[in-house]
Amino acid sequence: MNQVFAEVLTIGDEILYGQITDTNSQWIGEELSKIGVNIIRKTSVGDDKAQILKAFQEAESRASIILTTGGLGPTKDDITKNTFAEYFGVGMSMRQEVLENIKELFKQRGRELTQLNEMQALVPENGEVVMNLVGTAPGMWFEKNGKVFVSMPGVPHEMKKMMTDTILPKIQKKFKTPHIYHKSVKTIGIAESKLAKTIEAWEDALPSHIKLAYLPRLGQVRLRLTCIGENLDALKAEAEELVQKLKPLIGEYIFAYEDEEIEVTVGKILKERAETLAVAESCTGGMVANLITNVAGCSAYFMGGVVAYSNEVKINQLGVKKETLDAHGAVSEQTAMEMAEGVRKRLNTTYGIATTGIAGPDGGTPTKPVGTIWIGFSSEKETIAKQLNLTKDRLINIQLTYSAVMNLLRKRILGEEWINNYIPKEKQ
Amino acid sequence: MNQVFAEVLTIGDEILYGQITDTNSQWIGEELSKIGVNIIRKTSVGDDKAQILKAFQEAESRASIILTTGGLGPTKDDITKNTFAEYFGVGMSMRQEVLENIKELFKQRGRELTQLNEMQALVPENGEVVMNLVGTAPGMWFEKNGKVFVSMPGVPHEMKKMMTDTILPKIQKKFKTPHIYHKSVKTIGIAESKLAKTIEAWEDALPSHIKLAYLPRLGQVRLRLTCIGENLDALKAEAEELVQKLKPLIGEYIFAYEDEEIEVTVGKILKERAETLAVAESCTGGMVANLITNVAGCSAYFMGGVVAYSNEVKINQLGVKKETLDAHGAVSEQTAMEMAEGVRKRLNTTYGIATTGIAGPDGGTPTKPVGTIWIGFSSEKETIAKQLNLTKDRLINIQLTYSAVMNLLRKRILGEEWINNYIPKEKQ
Numbered sequence: 001m002n003q004v005f006a007e008v009l010t011i012g013d014e015i016l017y018g019q020i021t022d023t024n025s026q027w028i029g030e031e032l033s034k035i036g037v038n039i040i041r042k043t044s045v046g047d048d049k050a051q052i053l054k055a056f057q058e059a060e061s062r063a064s065i066i067l068t069t070g071g072l073g074p075t076k077d078d079i080t081k082n083t084f085a086e087y088f089g090v091g092m093s094m095r096q097e098v099l100e101n102i103k104e105l106f107k108q109r110g111r112e113l114t115q116l117n118e119m120q121a122l123v124p125e126n127g128e129v130v131m132n133l134v135g136t137a138p139g140m141w142f143e144k145n146g147k148v149f150v151s152m153p154g155v156p157h158e159m160k161k162m163m164t165d166t167i168l169p170k171i172q173k174k175f176k177t178p179h180i181y182h183k184s185v186k187t188i189g190i191a192e193s194k195l196a197k198t199i200e201a202w203e204d205a206l207p208s209h210i211k212l213a214y215l216p217r218l219g220q221v222r223l224r225l226t227c228i229g230e231n232l233d234a235l236k237a238e239a240e241e242l243v244q245k246l247k248p249l250i251g252e253y254i255f256a257y258e259d260e261e262i263e264v265t266v267g268k269i270l271k272e273r274a275e276t277l278a279v280a281e282s283c284t285g286g287m288v289a290n291l292i293t294n295v296a297g298c299s300a301y302f303m304g305g306v307v308a309y310s311n312e313v314k315i316n317q318l319g320v321k322k323e324t325l326d327a328h329g330a331v332s333e334q335t336a337m338e339m340a341e342g343v344r345k346r347l348n349t350t351y352g353i354a355t356t357g358i359a360g361p362d363g364g365t366p367t368k369p370v371g372t373i374w375i376g377f378s379s380e381k382e383t384i385a386k387q388l389n390l391t392k393d394r395l396i397n398i399q400l401t402y403s404a405v406m407n408l409l410r411k412r413i414l415g416e417e418w419i420n421n422y423i424p425k426e427k428q
Numbered sequence: 429m430n431q432v433f434a435e436v437l438t439i440g441d442e443i444l445y446g447q448i449t450d451t452n453s454q455w456i457g458e459e460l461s462k463i464g465v466n467i468i469r470k471t472s473v474g475d476d477k478a479q480i481l482k483a484f485q486e487a488e489s490r491a492s493i494i495l496t497t498g499g500l501g502p503t504k505d506d507i508t509k510n511t512f513a514e515y516f517g518v519g520m521s522m523r524q525e526v527l528e529n530i531k532e533l534f535k536q537r538g539r540e541l542t543q544l545n546e547m548q549a550l551v552p553e554n555g556e557v558v559m560n561l562v563g564t565a566p567g568m569w570f571e572k573n574g575k576v577f578v579s580m581p582g583v584p585h586e587m588k589k590m591m592t593d594t595i596l597p598k599i600q601k602k603f604k605t606p607h608i609y610h611k612s613v614k615t616i617g618i619a620e621s622k623l624a625k626t627i628e629a630w631e632d633a634l635p636s637h638i639k640l641a642y643l644p645r646l647g648q649v650r651l652r653l654t655c656i657g658e659n660l661d662a663l664k665a666e667a668e669e670l671v672q673k674l675k676p677l678i679g680e681y682i683f684a685y686e687d688e689e690i691e692v693t694v695g696k697i698l699k700e701r702a703e704t705l706a707v708a709e710s711c712t713g714g715m716v717a718n719l720i721t722n723v724a725g726c727s728a729y730f731m732g733g734v735v736a737y738s739n740e741v742k743i744n745q746l747g748v749k750k751e752t753l754d755a756h757g758a759v760s761e762q763t764a765m766e767m768a769e770g771v772r773k774r775l776n777t778t779y780g781i782a783t784t785g786i787a788g789p790d791g792g793t794p795t796k797p798v799g800t801i802w803i804g805f806s807s808e809k810e811t812i813a814k815q816l817n818l819t820k821d822r823l824i825n826i827q828l829t830y831s832a833v834m835n836l837l838r839k840r841i842l843g844e845e846w847i848n849n850y851i852p853k854e855k856q
Contacts (some may be wrong), residue, residue, distance in 0.1 A: 015454075015457075015470070016457055016467040016468070016469075016470060017457050017458065017461045017467060018453075018454040018455060018456070018457030018458030018459075018461065019458070019641065019643060020454075021449065021451060021454050022450070022453075022454065023449060025446075025450075025472075026443075026446040026448075026449045026450065027446060028446070029443075029444055029445050029446030030445065030446030030447070031446075033445045033446065039444040039445060039474075040444070040473070040474070040476075040479060041444070041471060041472065041473050041479065041483075042443070042444060042471065042472040043469065043470065043471050043472075044453075044469065044470040044471075045468070045469055046467075046468070051468065051469065055469075058486070213447060215447055278741075279735075281714075281717075284718075284721075285717055285718050285720070285721025285722070285726075286709075286714035286715065286716070286717025286718035286720075286721060286733065286735065287714065287718045287721075288714070289709075289713055289714025289717075289718075289735040290712075290713055290714035290715045290717075290718045292713070292714075293712075293713025293714060293715075293735070293737065294713070294822075294823065294826075296788075296789055296790065296822060297790070298713075298737075299737055299738070302737050303737055303738040303740065303741055304734065304735045304736045304737040304738055304741035304745070305714065305734070305735040306732065306733070306734055306735070306745070307707075307714065307717040307721070307732045307733040307734070307735070308732045309721065309726075309727055309730050309731055309732040310727070310731040310732060310775075312731065312775075312776065313706075313731055313732035313775055316774065316775075316776075317732070317734070317745065317774065317775070346744065346745065347738075347740075347741055347744075347745070348740065348744075360724070361724050362724065362725065363727075394722075394724060395722065398722075
């Protein structure tokens, strides 16, 4: 099989000086690896001609594909295009289709075109234009001695659209890259080390053309199989068979067989059943509601919630009993249960979930140190709570609590027995 | 003045293949530029000896300081330390103080030490150990012909602690970097282009040793002055004088003179006045509460909130009148006002704020297209609402609404008249 090597070069002073996070090179790396291209280096240089030229030269000596982003704006700081022309020893030519696109974009936005903007239609003579339908800077595809240079804008959504629509298909066609099939299995509620130990024998038996990556996040681990081969259908079938063998080992922890978030998975189940949810949050302070409502269409199942930071709000808005707070405190099994039940009843939903705890950095006591958190769940059938003992870090605790309470919800609505025997639906 | 050049080299397959976002190099770039070091290049390579050696060589040819992160873990993939030894042509030696630290960390965590972990105390003979008090991999400082190589772990909080405690001070001492003074002025509620036009004359008059950067974020722009010179006190005085001249131009938009978030600024005002806040959210879905509660100590002024996604919750939990919803709809001036007033009264706070709108992608109508949002504010003295006409993008709309409602709160609690004449307190 062809081994194809690529380098990614991001251009811009703002990247070097840390004024922005370079998310482009991460995304490009991920997309290239999905189509079987090996990335050997990522480089960032400033808007400096000598440095850019040197980076081109070095990259060309190592890789067959050099992808660049940035430095294509209309202002004089942006010099990538002229530097490409100098590198290839060519002049610039005006491209009519690009000019029309720029004029159209300005018309749509009701803005006046300046000469600086028109200059964006100038492209090195040897460059093939890659149209940018969502911005004024065109992309460019250059070929030199069988190697490819691509120039794209630094604005992430413009770059991503170009890559997806044009660049990735062109690379696959030109370099006949091997077939790559990715399969994700997302788990929640099991630590990475325990997960690794549980599936050790399965992992050791993976054939050499299938790689496994553990991609952990607070409270969750995504397993990603990367399968490389000549026949895409055979790869899919092979990955499918491997995943089937995972189910008896870790089935109860698996919530999705694609790269989807837990709030999306839970939302789908609720929508399918026409059931509804409300949340009562203390220590997570609105984060649970916020993530649930980031999903478009959530209004079908999410009715709302109460952020009950003070005891008064817990009593008045959720119906937590004053005696419960006095006897057990706000961070307790009883309070978590009353919060979950209270929000369910008051917001008239099928399910209620709750969080209450000491996120830190302050507020810990000898019996309830920072990181002591209770999560609650309530349905008509049952109201339960579970204790978590987390870390000293406020933001990590909030994130971990989120994963835990969403997993509690998932497990209770699916039902313990059911979850252990269930094979979640896969994407068709 | 000394010009000092640095390169940042991040090591790890997971960076190349986009499995993680490399935030280390951004943070390092920002910190180096704050102490007057010029970053000329950032590079990422995989866990591959030949590639790492080549990257060392190239970086050494260009820069005086080479900072590396990653590849220091106990597993066999992690080869940075051995590659440094090979690069310098030295052997490894066991460092007792590192071994003690590793043993202590394992003891604290109640875990058993393996031989692999003990090997982490092996360091190239020419390396000066930089202690890692929060992790098992030691940092290393190497010198070669007046140039400095630094090796740090890839775990962000371990790396940051080493940089702050040890590496940055050592660099300043060794390279006698020029004095750099940064001054931030944070604005809210004014677009970048309007801001630039308003302060154009002021900006044009900046002396050449003071640079201005516009760092925009949804609904906010941070202005950052970078002042370079020989005398730190003189730079501070100069920056202060320049900032004083900004106040008559854009005073009402300025909310902070340091790099602090709007929720921190508003929290300080509320705390100082012993006033309290509650929030009623529809379209922001808990985000306002979530950001407010990310601030440690917020329980002093933040009582809680209601996420009222459904009309039923708006009526039952906030006391919005059914007639109001029937006559004007959930996205209206009247509803926003009733939500803000309702949450203030029910949660018994000094102020209430509210958001209601069509965040998208669905739900728009000809008279209320996606992006139509109302924000509300209520105190004992007044209840008002303000309309926003935003974008088609759900997440952008939620962010912009957050900035707008926090700015509305800031302005109403400071008072219009007061805000226009007020010089916010600066950090002492």
